[in-house]
Structures are given as structure tokens and as C-alpha cells.
Amino acid sequence: xxxxxxxxxxxxxxxxxxxxxxxxxxxxxxxxxxxxxxxxxxxxxxxxxxxxxxxxxxxxxxxxxxxxxxxxxxxxxxxxxxxxxxxxxxxxxxxxxxxxxxxxxxxxxxxxxxxxxxxxxxxxxxxxxxxxxxxxxxxxxxxxxxxxxxxxxxxxxxxxxxxxxxxxxxxxxxxxxxxxxxxxxxxxxxxxxxxxxxxxxxxxxxxxxxxxxxxxxxxxxxxxxxxxxxxxxxxxxxxxxxxxxxxxxxxxxxxxxxxxxxxxxxxxxxxxxxxxxx
Amino acid sequence: xxxxxxxxxxxxxxxxxxxxxxxxxxxxxxxxxxxxxxxxxxxxxxxxxxxxxxxxxxxxxxxxxxxxxxxxxxxxxxxxxxxxxxxxxxxxxxxxxxxxxxxxxxxxxxxxxxxxxxxxxxxxxxxxxxxxxxxxxxxxxxxxxxxxxxxxxxxxxxxxxxxxxxxxxxxxxxxxxxxxxxxxxxxxxxxxxxxxxxxxxxxxxxxxxxxxxxxxxxxxxxxxxxxxxxxxxxxxxxxxxxxxxxxxxxxxxxxxxxxxxxxxxxxxxxxxxxxxxxxxxxxxxxxxxxxxxxxxxxxxxxxxxxxxxxxxxxxxxxxxxxxxxxxxxxxxxxxxxxxxxxxxxxxxxxxxxxxxxxxxxxxxxxxxxxxxxxxxxxxxxxxxxxxxxxxxxxxxxxxxxxxxxxxxxxxxxxxxxxxxxxxxxxxxxxxxxxxxxxxxxxxxxxxxxxxxxxxxxxxxxxxxxxxxxxxxxxxxxxxxxxxxxx
Numbered sequence: 001x002x003x004x005x006x007x008x009x010x011x012x013x014x015x016x017x018x019x020x021x022x023x024x025x026x027x028x029x030x031x032x033x034x035x036x037x038x039x040x041x042x043x044x045x046x047x048x049x050x051x052x053x054x055x056x057x058x059x060x061x062x063x064x065x066x067x068x069x070x071x072x073x074x075x076x077x078x079x080x081x082x083x084x085x086x087x088x089x090x091x092x093x094x095x096x097x098x099x100x101x102x103x104x105x106x107x108x109x110x111x112x113x114x115x116x117x118x119x120x121x122x123x124x125x126x127x128x129x130x131x132x133x134x135x136x137x138x139x140x141x142x143x144x145x146x147x148x149x150x151x152x153x154x155x156x157x158x159x160x161x162x163x164x165x166x167x168x169x170x171x172x173x174x175x176x177x178x179x180x181x182x183x184x185x186x187x188x189x190x191x192x193x194x195x196x197x198x199x200x201x202x203x204x205x206x207x208x209x210x211x212x213x214x215x216x217x218x219x220x221x222x223x224x225x226x227x228x229x230x231x232x233x234x235x236x237x238x239x240x241x242x243x244x245x246x247x248x249x250x251x252x253x254x255x256x257x258x259x260x261x262x263x264x265x266x267x268x269x270x271x272x273x274x275x276x277x278x
Numbered sequence: 279x280x281x282x283x284x285x286x287x288x289x290x291x292x293x294x295x296x297x298x299x300x301x302x303x304x305x306x307x308x309x310x311x312x313x314x315x316x317x318x319x320x321x322x323x324x325x326x327x328x329x330x331x332x333x334x335x336x337x338x339x340x341x342x343x344x345x346x347x348x349x350x351x352x353x354x355x356x357x358x359x360x361x362x363x364x365x366x367x368x369x370x371x372x373x374x375x376x377x378x379x380x381x382x383x384x385x386x387x388x389x390x391x392x393x394x395x396x397x398x399x400x401x402x403x404x405x406x407x408x409x410x411x412x413x414x415x416x417x418x419x420x421x422x423x424x425x426x427x428x429x430x431x432x433x434x435x436x437x438x439x440x441x442x443x444x445x446x447x448x449x450x451x452x453x454x455x456x457x458x459x460x461x462x463x464x465x466x467x468x469x470x471x472x473x474x475x476x477x478x479x480x481x482x483x484x485x486x487x488x489x490x491x492x493x494x495x496x497x498x499x500x501x502x503x504x505x506x507x508x509x510x511x512x513x514x515x516x517x518x519x520x521x522x523x524x525x526x527x528x529x530x531x532x533x534x535x536x537x538x539x540x541x542x543x544x545x546x547x548x549x550x551x552x553x554x555x556x557x558x559x560x561x562x563x564x565x566x567x568x569x570x571x572x573x574x575x576x577x578x579x580x581x582x583x584x585x586x587x588x589x590x591x592x593x594x595x596x597x598x599x600x601x602x603x604x605x606x607x608x609x610x611x612x613x614x615x616x617x618x619x620x621x622x623x624x625x626x627x628x629x630x631x632x633x634x635x636x637x638x639x640x641x642x643x644x645x646x647x648x649x650x651x652x653x654x655x656x657x658x659x660x661x662x663x664x665x666x667x668x669x670x671x672x673x674x675x676x677x678x679x680x681x682x683x684x685x686x687x688x689x690x691x692x693x694x695x696x697x698x699x700x701x702x703x704x705x706x707x708x709x710x711x712x713x714x715x716x717x718x719x720x721x722x723x724x725x726x727x728x729x730x731x732x733x734x735x736x737x738x739x740x741x742x743x744x745x746x747x748x749x750x751x752x753x754x755x756x757x758x759x760x761x762x763x764x
Contacts, residue, residue, distance in 0.1 A: 034358075034359035034360055034363070035359075051372070051377070051379045053425075070358050070359060070360055071329055072327050072328075072329040072330035072331070072332075072358050073326060073327060073329065073358055073744075074325065074326050074327065074328045074329060074733070074743060074744025074745075075326070075744065076744055076745065084427075102359055102363075102382075103357070103358050103359050103382065104381070104382070104427055105379050105380070105381055105427070106324050106326045106327050106358060106367075106379060106380040106381075107324045107325070107326060107377070107378075107379035107380075108324065108325045108326065108377075108731075109325075109326055110326045113427070175467070175494050175495075177438075177462050177494075177495060178495060178517075178520075178525075178567060179440050179460075179462075179498065180440070180498060180569055180577065180579070180580070180693070180694075180698065181391065181409070181414060181440065182569065184569070212569065212693075213569075213570070213690070213692050213693045214569065214692065214693055215335070215336075215354050215389075215391055215692045215693065215694065216391040216409070216411075216414050217692075218691065218692040219361060259361070
């Protein structure tokens with residue numbers, strides 16, 4: 001039974017255009033890609049820019065429509081891109097497809113490595129494909145956030161009342177080090193307005209965060225007094241000192257080190273909806 | 279009327295004084311030097327990333343003697359794919375630095391914390407030491423072909439390390455790799471360490487080079503330099519005591535005469551004061567340790583560089599920065615030894631409010647000193663990137679301004695703003711180096727000229743993205759080549 005199901009699934013995955021499978025496959029493709037575009041193969045075994053090594057896996061693709069790309073990347077309709085195909089011979093000249101790719105070589109032009117592609121029946125309905133990729137990305141973002149919520153010990157909507165320097169107990173036998181990568185731990189005391197998960201309104205929780213501006217902590221959320229938001233909090237397993245003091249009591253300290261751990265107040269509605277999802 | 283006349287005279291006098299002051303000031307201002315033949319300055323950001331606005335700080339450069347076309351460079355440049363990317367990028371040139379591409383070949387999520395690298399004997403082998411994201415463990419890496427899209431191979435890894443600084447030496451049997459680093463797990467607070475590999479990075483052995491008591495650790499900068507006869511010098515900060523944010527430090531140089539192949543390496547240079555390995559080049563200097571914008575928008579506390587004359591290993595130079603205490607923020611010093619580190623000159627150069635000193639010695643003996651200096655104050659302050667070259671051991675020198683850019687823009691995104699170090703190397707009759715700076719495309723900012731790969735509009739001093747829309751000014755890495763003195 002399992003073998004038969006696996007064979008059917010494999011056949012379905014190999015057949016572009018089967019709606020349910022295409023949808024499932026598209027989500028996986030989108031998840032692994034940072035540059036997605038509709039394009040037409042113009043040359044096989046060739047490259048679009050001299051800095052890219054040609055091989056039997058490289059093809060030149062004319063970009064018909066960019067669906068997703070990082071803001072810094074210069075890529076537009078009409079550009080020629082070198083694509084290193086996932087499998088040699090899988091892309092023929094004249095084929096139009098949606099290409100799911102990652103950046104490979106950035107020079108005068110862009111070269112990408114294919115994660116996968118969806119062949120289209122030329123001309124591909126651009127609006128349909130754009131909407132499909134966009135929906136897949138939104139679903140993935142929701143799934144990522146849902147996973148973060150599930151991992152969080154506490155989810156609160158609240159306001160930062162105070163920021164103070166963290167007084168961490170030094171680990172035995174480990175003197176404090178002077179390094180430019182020192183996180184310079186700070187503590188934000190958050191007044192809970194809505195205990196979405198694991199907390200009660202009116203409660204105060206202590207969240208540790210790196211006050212350092214060092215490159216090792218770039219992108220890690222920082223807190224400021226008066227800041228309001230929706231916060232996904234994790235029991236502190238980073239500093240080596242899991243407890244802190246508040247109003248004379250020893251309490252667990254939390255962290256919020258991922259960018260998804262600090263959201264806006266408006267995001268509370270989305271978070272609550274995701275919590276209810278199975 | 280008299281009053282008006284009197285005021286008029288006063289105004290004339292004041293104006294005349296101001297005019298004289300103005301003229302005097304203009305005469306004292308360093309005039310933009312004429313462009314020097316053979317100088318190139320190239321912004322590394324490629325055309326296809328014209329929309330980037332990141333702070334590409336702390337640049338580094340690696341190049342081959344045997345193939346002048348191949349070079350690798352790095353900075354705190356993220357993978358353009360975004361924060362979820364599993365790899366970080368490195369810049370590559372295969373035309374001698376005229377053009378550069380970005381390739382995601384480092385096993386670090388999105389970008390690295392620290393990174394330095396050096397080449398193997400045979401192109402295109404490359405060795406790198408990175409602090410990997412996440413968690414910042416040391417990764418000692420190797421690529422047999424740094425032009426290939428393959429992720430660099432991990433050769434060794436451990437935690438609690440700071441500022442890996444890679445140098446290599448070519449031998450017949452296998453590359454030797456020397457990674458200076460600050461190892462917080464070293465015993466007795468003597469953290470200055472060199473990871474030595476004598477077999478092309480297959481195995482590393484950590485060699486402790488501090489022999490004196492410390493305040494609990496050494497400074498972050500541990501800098502090796504290798505001569506052709508396999509003499510290896512290493513400079514480091516011997517941190518002895520601390521008062522507030524100031525660290526009292528010795529500037530120390532150790533030496534090994536046989537490539538650190540012996541059982542007790544780096545003990546060939548002894549200080550006459552205590553007969554311990556490690557010559558004290560300077561003692562009890564004040565290192566202001568500030569992990570906040572302090573000099574311009576840059577942090578300070580670990581500027582150190584060493585260079586040996588590769589063909590005449592008796593000659594070695596050291597540069598470091600400390601606070602002299604005469605109103606300076608941070609002052610770069612340069613000293614020289616002509617007897618294998620046994621004795622040292624006093625300061626040959628002393629540059630106020632400067633950082634990121636990097637040294638190199640060319641085959642003909644020309645020594646280069648690269649540094650970045652804050653001039654002016656407030657909104658008028660600027661970062662000047664200068665290369666000084668001397669043919670006579672810095673009895674005299676020639677100064678070259680590579681960049682002179684606003685210091686207050688762009689606002690820092692993180693620290694370091696420009697880098698805790700930059701890079702200078704010598705090959706044949708040129709110095710080749712790299713620095714980071716404000717990338718506004720204004721010819722006045724680059725007295726020796728500049729070439730952008732990314733899209734710019736010089737007449738309007740604007741950066742442009744792929745669609746022609748304006749892009750905010752940011753920090754970019756700049757490669758340069760400058761002829762040595764004849």
C-alpha cells in the first residue's frame with residue numbers, strides 16, 4: 001500500500017500541470033528559492049555573462065517577468081540570465097517556464113542555480129503565476145510564524161516599561177571576556193496587556209536582548225522603553241543565567257532573538273489566528 | 279556717522295583678519311595631490327547588485343604571486359538572497375582587480391562575523407578563517423578552487439575564538455597556514471594563540487605565544503607575518519591591567535625562525551628585560567576599549583599590524599594604535615626593526631585620530647602604511663584613507679589620499695563601521711589593498727580617481743539601482759593598486 005502510494009506520488013510530482021501536486025511542489029520550490037521569474041530559454045550550454053563558466057548545465061534565459069527577487073538585485077524583464085539547471089538536458093531552447101532559483105554569481109549580470117522549474121504552455125499566464133507564487137510565499141511565511149509561535153514559551157501583546165543592564169551571574173571558572181562581540185545583555189521589562197500564550201494580562205516579564213551594535217548581533221531585535229508590540233518569548237537558554245529578579249522576586253528570564261519574535265501590535269490578530277490553526 | 283565709520287573700519291579689520299586666517303587655513307590645508315600614474319581604485323559591488331545599501335565593512339584581500347589575475351576579497355557583505363540563506367559570499371576577481379563578482383561559497387548563514395583569508399601556493403587554493411553565523415564558532419576553511427561554486431570545506435572548528443587572521447607560506451610539500459586568533463579557552467588567561475597547520479590545513483595545532491601574566495586575556499588582534507625564509511613573526515597586545523575602559527598593554531612581537539615547525543615554536547625572540555620570549559616593542563600603552571561609535575562612527579581598541587620584508591627577514595615593521603593622551607582619540611604608531619626584532623626604533627610615524635593601520639613591504643623594500651583618519655569635526659568631519667610609502671624605512675615618505683569622504687554619513691548600521699581592520703599586500707612593483715568607505719559617487723571624494731561597477735551617475739553624485747531609481751549612500755569595499763616607489 002505504501003509502495004503504491006509512493007509510486008503514484010512520484011508520478012504525480014513528475015507531471016507538471018496536475019493542480020494539487022503542482023501546488024504542493026510549488027510551495028517547496030518557493031521555500032528554497034530567493035529569485036523567481038518567468039523566462040524563456042534562448043541558448044543551451046551557454047552563458048549570459050563572461051564571468052560565469054559555461055557547462056552542459058548552463059542555459060541562457062530571457063526574463064519575461066520577475067516574480068520575486070531581493071531588493072538589491074538588478075533584474076528586470078528583458079534581461080538575460082544564466083541558469084545552472086538542476087539536471088543537464090532538462091531545459092530546451094524555446095521552453096518557457098517559471099524558474100525557482102538562488103543567486104549564484106553576481107557580476108555584470110546575474111547567474112542563478114535552479115532549484116526547479118514549472119514548464120508553462122507559452123504564453124504563460126503571468127498574472128496567474130504571480131498570484132500563485134505570492135500565495136505560496138504568504139502560506140510559507142504563515143507556516144514559519146506558526147512554527148515560531150509553537151516553539152515560544154510565551155506570546156504576549158505588551159509595552160516595554162523599562163530597559164536595564166542585565167546582571168548575569170558569571171559561570172563558574174569562566175571569567176568575563178572582553179571582546180568586540182560581547183552581546184552586552186540588556187533586559188526589557190514588558191507589561192503584558194494581552195497574554196496570548198502562557199501569560200496573563202497585567203503580568204510583567206523580563207526579556208533579555210543584546211544591546212551590542214556588533215556585527216555578530218546585527219538583525220537581532222532590540223527593545224526600547226515605550227515600545228509596543230507582539231512578542232514571542234523563549235526561556236533564556238543563551239546567556240547561561242536563566243533567572244533574573246523583578247520586584248524582589250526571582251523569575252525566569254526570556255529571550256526574543258529572532259526577527260519573527262518581535263512583531264507589531266497589529267500582528268496580534270494574525271498571531272491569534274495562527275494559534276487556532278491546527 | 280563716526281560710529282558707522284568706526285564700525286566700518288572694525289568690519290574691514292575683522293574681514294581682513296578673517297581673510298588672512300582663511301588664506302592661512304587654505305595654505306595649511308593639504309592640497310589634493312595630482313593623480314599618480316598607475317593608481318586604480320575600484321568599488322567592488324557589482325553591477326547586478328546596484329540596489330544594495332548594506333554596510334560592507336571590514337574588508338580583506340588575498341592574492342597570488344604566480345597568477346596576478348586571481349584575487350579574493352571579503353567584507354561584512356551578506357548573501358543577496360537574504361537572511362535565511364545558508365551561505366555567505368566572497369568577492370572574486372579573475373582579471374587582476376578590474377572587475378569583481380560575488381559568489382556564495384562560505385558555510386555561514388547569510389554573512390560571517392569575522393573573516394580573513396590567504397592563498398595557497400597553487401592557484402586557486404584559498405584558506406579562510408571565519409567566525410560562522412550563527413553562534414560565531416571559528417571555522418578554518420579551504421577551497422581547492424575559490425572560483426568554483428562549491429562551498430568551502432571545513433577543516434577545523436571550535437568555539438570561544440575571536441578575530442582569526444590568516445597568513446600562509448608556500449613550501450614544496452604542503453601549504454603552511456598560520457591563523458592568529460584570541461582563544462578564550464587558553465589556560466591562565468594567556469589567550470594569544472596561533473593555529474599552525476603544516477599540512478595544508480588538514481590538521482591544526484594551537485600554539486600559545488603569550489608568556490607573561492595578563493589581566494585575564496590578550497587583546498583581540500594576533501597578527502602573523504611570514505618571510506620567504508620561513509621566519510614567522512607574530513604581533514599581539516599583551517594586556518596587563520585595566521582601568522575603566524582603558525587597557526594598559528604591551529605591544530609584543532614573537533618570532534620563529536623555522537616556520538613554527540619545532541616542538542616549542544615562537545620562542546626565538548627574547549626580551550632583554552625579563553628574558554622571556556616576546557620582544558616588548560612598546561610597554562604600558564593605553565588602549566581605549568570602546569565598543570561604541572568613538573572615532574567618527576567607528577569603535578576602537580584593536581588596531582595592530584605587522585609586516586616583514588619577505589626577502590630580507592631581518593627587517594620588520596609594526597603599527598598599532600593607542601591613546602597618547604594629548605587630546606587625541608586614537609593614535610597610530612609605526613616602528614621598525616632591522617635586526618630580526620631584537621631592537622626597535624621609536625615612532626617613525628605618529629598619526630592622530632587614525633585607525634585600521636595595515637602594513638606591507640614590497641620586494642624592492644618599499645614599505646606601505648595604509649590607515650584611515652578622521653579629519654575635521656562635527657558634520658564637517660571626514661574619513662581620509664591614506665597610503666604612505668617609504669623607500670628609506672620611513673625617514674621620508676610619500677603620502678597618497680585614496681578616499682576622503684564624509685564621516686557622518688551614512689549612519690552606522692552596526693559596528694565596526696569601516697572595519698576593525700582592512701588589508702594591504704605587496705606583489706612585484708605594486709601595493710594591492712582594500713578599504714571600506716562611504717560610496718557616494720563624487721569624484722572629489724577620490725582624488726586618485728575611482729571606478730564603479732555598480733550603476734552610478736557621477737554628475738548628480740547618485741547611486742542608481744537596476745531600474746535607474748536613486749539608492750541611498752552606504753559603505754562599500756574598495757580595491758586599490760598603487761605603484762611602489764622606484
